[in-house]
Amino acid sequence: xxxxxxxxxxxxxxxxxxxxxxxxxxxxxxxxxxxxxxxxxxxxxxxxxxxxxxxxxxxxxxxxxxxxxxxxxxxxxxxxxxxxxxxxxxxxxxxxxxxxxxxxxxxxxxxxxxxxxxxxxxxxxxxxxxxxxxxxxxxxxxxxxxxxxxxxxxxxxxxxxxxxxxxxxxxxxxxxxxxxxxxxxxxxxxxxxxxxxxxxxxxxxxxxxxxxxxxxxxxxxxxxxxxxxxxxxxxxxxxxxxxxxxxxxxxxxxxxxxxxxxxxxxxxxxxxxxxxxxxxxxxxxxxxxxxxxxxxxxxxxxxxx
Numbered sequence: 001x002x003x004x005x006x007x008x009x010x011x012x013x014x015x016x017x018x019x020x021x022x023x024x025x026x027x028x029x030x031x032x033x034x035x036x037x038x039x040x041x042x043x044x045x046x047x048x049x050x051x052x053x054x055x056x057x058x059x060x061x062x063x064x065x066x067x068x069x070x071x072x073x074x075x076x077x078x079x080x081x082x083x084x085x086x087x088x089x090x091x092x093x094x095x096x097x098x099x100x101x102x103x104x105x106x107x108x109x110x111x112x113x114x115x116x117x118x119x120x121x122x123x124x125x126x127x128x129x130x131x132x133x134x135x136x137x138x139x140x141x142x143x144x145x146x147x148x149x150x151x152x153x154x155x156x157x158x159x160x161x162x163x164x165x166x167x168x169x170x171x172x173x174x175x176x177x178x179x180x181x182x183x184x185x186x187x188x189x190x191x192x193x194x195x196x197x198x199x200x201x202x203x204x205x206x207x208x209x210x211x212x213x214x215x216x217x218x219x220x221x222x223x224x225x226x227x228x229x230x231x232x233x234x235x236x237x238x239x240x241x242x243x244x245x246x247x248x249x250x251x252x253x254x255x256x257x258x259x260x261x262x263x264x265x266x267x268x269x270x271x272x273x274x275x276x277x278x279x280x281x282x283x284x285x286x287x288x289x290x291x292x293x294x295x296x297x298x299x300x301x302x303x304x305x
Contacts, residue, residue: 013159014158015057025042086173091173115254128198141231157230164222164271217270
């Protein structure tokens, strides 16, 4: 694909998806206003975020090129953090018991408990590092595309990853769960023990994620698969490195007691669906945007004449 250096004033596909999600979240905030802590602040962030995006689109400036390509990272991160406030108010229950029962029906045991027989400090250390590197690994593909000035491919990857995150957030809302490390803690006989970085990394993630209902589907599985498949655009070697990483993180999600296996299966299924559907959605939204931009351009020319 040829580099896209100019910034038009139309909505890109990723803009449309994020604005639509902002609208969806705002409806939830308004509908459960009295039960959501800091509801006014959340709604204000949504309005301000949408306004800033529309300003950057309609009034291109020195920050627009970087902002329009990278802002989804900040916006999607905010959407993740707000789920800790939205889900308890909207759902007021959790699906942990049900997910654990599904796992038992599949395996005849609790996988996180069964895996105690293969625990080793070295494996725990390695898998915790793999799990913690999730976000940098997903973003590395975007960074490499950006550095190579493959802007069109960057925009599609940003759209794919934004779709992946936002779809997983909706899953968290529909099937709220905190994970086996909380529900099955009383059944575990052996604590996880690493070597050097394990405790620091685990505690850091706990501070970021412990209050979240973010199990189903497994976003780590889903987004890593999307990143792995996208790595083929860069090099065959990177594709296989990401494949090895993907296998590691899928195992880590259960080994480290963050996820039920049904979460992992759901995450893989969502990733497969997105890999098939997203190109069609992206093409539709892009063509619609180009058509609208062209109509606006012609209308402006007609007014001048």
